[in-house]
Amino acid sequence: MSAYGFRPETFRFLEELAVNNTRDWFEAHKTDYQRFIKEPADAVCERLADSLSRLSRHVLTSKQFRMNRDLRFSKDKTPYNTHIRMAFWPNGAAFQGKDAQPPSFFLSVESDHVRTGTGCMQFSRPVLGTYLQRLETQAGEDIERLIGQLTDAGFDLSEPDLAKPPRGFPANHPCKDLARHKGLAVWCDLQDIGAVQGPGGHKAIAEAMEPALPLWRWLMSLHAAQS
Structure with a gap:
């Protein structure tokens, strides 16, 4: 049954x-x-990748992050993560640490809730340049409106990376706050852990991510501009 x-x-x-x-x-x-972590997570990861592939109309690759923590540079020496984490991104796209992250879907299963995410944790340098250029144009109003719709629907926007807009970006521009981001993602918590249990749990997770698809597609357009 755990599978x-x-x-x-x-x-x-x-x-x-x-x-x-x-x-x-x-x-x-x-x-x-x-029984309760590895086998269920493998099953959910496979099914959720299929569901998100259908929703996004892209074939997605998935990754499960290890339970074992990397203790080499951490003051916290507890050996295991106390969550289950996964990421899903377009097949063939680069996903290289902090240097190049394609638009992705994220899942974090905690002991008392499930957190979903959609976006890029950090843009590559070329994509960041395209992002800032688009913010200065009419496209900036589009993404600002989209993010407003998502936050009104209960999504949280990732924290900005900079205290002020980067050098060269107009200080009085309407999108100056978005220009403080070096990556862009939205997050949503599911408090009802019962909804994600059982054979249909992956569907509930995909449904929670679906409203953020327009953001994912907008970010995909940034990456497409580099190819």
């Missing part, structure tokens, strides 16, 4: 892991991890 999607035990495992974040506890519960 069909998340279960109540999935969220219970994440909650217990947060309290018992040690290798000894994890190893003692390895079977539960496989």
Whole structure:
């Protein structure tokens, strides 16, 4: 049954892991991890990639991020993440850390809620240039209106990266606040974890992401301008 999607035990495992974040506890519960985390996440990732591919009309590639934390440069030495995270982006597009991120869909499964995201965490240098150029034109009003619609619908806009617009961008421009972003994404929390459980849970997640598709397509147009 676990292969069909998340279960109540999935969220219970994440909650217990947060309290018992040690290798000894994890190893003692390895079977539960496989049944309630690994197998359901694999199933959801595959089905959600298919659903988002149909919605976006692009073939999407997916990635699940590891539960093991990278402790090399972290003061926090707890060994495991207490969430399940996935990303989905167009097949063949570059996804290279902070240097080049295509428009993507994100999923974070926490112990008490599910968080979805749509956008680019950080633009590549050429895409950032195109983004700023478009903000100065009529297209800037289009994306500002679109983001306003999404925030009115309950989405949160990613925090700006800069305290003020970059050098060369008009300081009194109507889109000056958007110019402070080096990436652009919107986020939405699903508090009803029951809605994402069972064999149809991936559909509920895709439906939560669907309103952000116009933003995703707008960002795709930025990347298309570089090809």
